[in-house]
């Protein structure tokens with residue numbers, strides 16, 4: 572997509588802004604400044620089939636275990652119907668964690684689907700990452716958390732996976 576097209580296309584995340592002024596900036600390499608904006612840009616990436624972006628914005632310790640073919644299939648075989656973002660809570664700590672509630676709707680061969688989730692995110696080195704609840708983190712309960720917080724895993728991201 573050219574810059575001009577991106578500025579004439581409504582952003583799939585439903586913000587009301589153009590793609591180029593909304594999630595397109597993050598797809599192009601600018602770090603999303605909040606967990607909510609990262610979550611919106613990940614929804615838009617599913618709509619647009621940007622699987623590399625979805626992988627790059629998942630917690631680095633989980634990236635190698637993602638089912639990229641499954642994600643690509645889900646992205647391309649679905650008609651995406653919209654996103655609603657609910658409450659967004661920054662939990663603080665170092666690095667910061669955040670929880671974002673959202674509802675996503677899509678349509679595929681088996682009908683219409685509604686998915687509600689409260690997703691967890693962590694910020695490291697100025698980048699927010701999605702903590703994928705379907706990918707196990709390989710850490711003992713007393714080991715340092717794979718998110719890089721330096722806390723024990725059981726006191727950190729073990730609650731999210």
Ligand SMILES: [Zn+2]
Pocket residue numbers: 582583584585586590593594595611612615
């Ligand atoms: Zn957007």
Ligand SMILES: [Zn+2]
Pocket residue numbers: 716717718719720727728729
């Ligand atoms: Zn953690």
